[in-house]
Amino acid sequence: GADIVAPSDMMDGRIGAIREALEEDGFIHTNILAYSAKYASNYYGPFRDAVGSAANLGTSSKETYQMDSANSDEAIREVGLDIDEGADMVMIKPGLPYLDIVYRIKQTFGMPTFAYHVSGEYAMLKAAAQNGWINERPVVLETLLSFKRAGADGILTYYAKQAAKWLK
Template sequence: MSYPPRAPFPATRLRRVRAHDWSRRLVRECSLSVDDLIWPLFVFDGHGTEAIKSLPGVSRLGTDHIVDAARRAVDLGIPAIALFPATDPKLKSDDAAEAINENNLVCRVTREIKRAVGDQLGVILDVALDPYSSHGQDGLVRDGRVVNDETIAVLLQQAIVQARAGCDVIAPSDMMDGRIGVIRGALDEADFGDVQIMSYAAKYASAFYGPFRDAVGSAANLGAADKKTYQQSPSQSDEAIHEVALDLAEGADSVMVKPGMPYLDIVARVKQTFGVPTFAYQVSGEYAMIRGAVDAGWLSGDAVIMESLLAFKRAGADGVLTYFAPDAARLLGR
């Protein structure tokens, strides 16, 4: 976008409007509020909490703690949480059958949260097989290859059991081609027409996911394998637009870009191109870098957290999934 020229210096002095806090607030182009936050939470089938070494300050929460975290989110004004299960290794299998168990960990926890807080808080659940597969891939593996259409047949079942458990938003993170349309059709046919789909539409095969995989226990399962045959290459930009267009055409209510800060250009392109609800995930590696620098005293914690989140808003994101959500909500509530 081009703007008409302004008078040259000294008639125009852009520092005038920066001179006082009240003036800076008056001309603020972007703002961050607690309404922009989604809090990712890890849950395990046990009691107490488990520290995650690669995610300082973040813990897996036992089933006796997760409802309290949900209530805390409500008290802080955070609109939604995203739940990720650390599945017992004994329940993982090649066919990821635990993903479609109506009494699996994430389904049980969702029911408990909904009983406790109802519609005061949105619950977002991922649709992908990696927390449940013995090989750590998001889809079924046949002859060493992640297969697309067979995987979708399982994903739609996973979406149905999660919707039946009471989740508000289904978030397919698997990156299989065509899964949004199939899941939308399955949800509608099962009378879950009000359940939203937040598609991980532009999800990259990124090196920033390491701590997350530690948190859900899939790192060891994946081993030296990768997900480059279905997640996007970091070199791709136009491809992200095509991915988003396809998911919207298939019925996605909102779309997500993942990771976040290394892909702010993608966030901006998606929002400018489609004008739909667009979210970004400030992923585990981004969090770990910031938290590590803060803990080492190299960065100012509160300031860098808020600046990093404001960057997403400036790029056009409507909301951010961030492990800093409670910290940001506290700061915004001052």
């Protein structure tokens, strides 16, 4: 069994359906991490390229079901809905360009709030470090600290293993 279930789509009613199914089957201690504020972002590019989904999108986009980057109030509404449906914690994705959202969610709801440091954010830092434009370790640690300062209780990052070594 899983300790946490984290559906990454934003389909309306998904969290409620999962919560109901978990409880009906006796999994009352399984937490739900809702990807409540998932923005239609260009920062997902490296991941989409790696899994081949960028080609599948063609000229279409995910803007029909992911949030508009200009709309910060929608995040508050979406998180509230997921909490009402039974979410135990929420995810903001991507994290770095939406630190204001991380802060607002944490201040508004006071519940466990996570930020996803996505592939494009990681790739930018890696490329800058490889080209000698930044000193990777302090810049990455500063970036991760910014998530915490904004209110994130946890960070999902491609830098997890490296950051753990640096912080050891």
